[in-house]
Amino acid sequence: MSLRKRIVSQFEHPRGLLGRLVGLILSGRGSNLKRNRWTVEQLALQPGEAVLEVGCGPGVALELCLSQRGVRAVGVDHSALMIAQASRRNARAVKEGRVRLIEGTVEAIPAGLGPFDKMFSINVIQFVDRPAFVARAKALVKPGGMLATTYQPRHAKATRADAVKMADELTALLTQAGFADVRTRELELKPVPAVCVLARRG
Ligand SMILES: C[S@@+](CC[C@H](N)C(=O)[O-])C[C@H]1O[C@@H](n2cnc3c(N)ncnc32)[C@H](O)[C@@H]1O
Structure with a gap:
């Protein structure tokens, strides 16, 4: 496998030396920082709210959430390094006990950790079983709470159409699962825009 392919495959489960490099990219690359900041803005967190991030990587978005007054967070990632x-x-x-970080998969998040006011993920949805993810979100988010799922395709020859296709698939799954106010927002980014599908737990 070429070095490039080995690095790309690390984004699904960073480990070892190349995993450290992935951590540096995730916490330093401009497009990644922008989509993290933009996603946290979509959440419009309020003091006292509890938020869950699935696939938190090196914790950039969690840091933004926790910079807001009175917010508590849980971050889950199956990579021990992340x-x-x-x-x-x-x-x-x-x-301070305001954040709990758990090594584990989205499928294994204990229901006892919730319910959360808000739940989100950024560039994780392409790696998971999406119907199972939506079912877990329904179990973990409070009625009236919010789910935000951001995706910026980064594979070779990715286009805006890939982002839109993912948004359409999520919209159908969320609607079927009884989420309300399902809508897609788009962030202009290079090389490909990011989409964020937002939904309210009915
Ligand atoms: C592309 S990185 C994105 C990290 C972070 N969300 C960001 O935008 O900076 C994907 C992350 O999701 C994690 N991940 C992938 N599949 C997962 C799963 N099924 N459960 C938990 N974490 C997962 C990986 O370990 C990795 O840290």
């Missing part, structure tokens, strides 16, 4: 990086980035909030 959980370690997210813990370092959010060390103060960890110490």
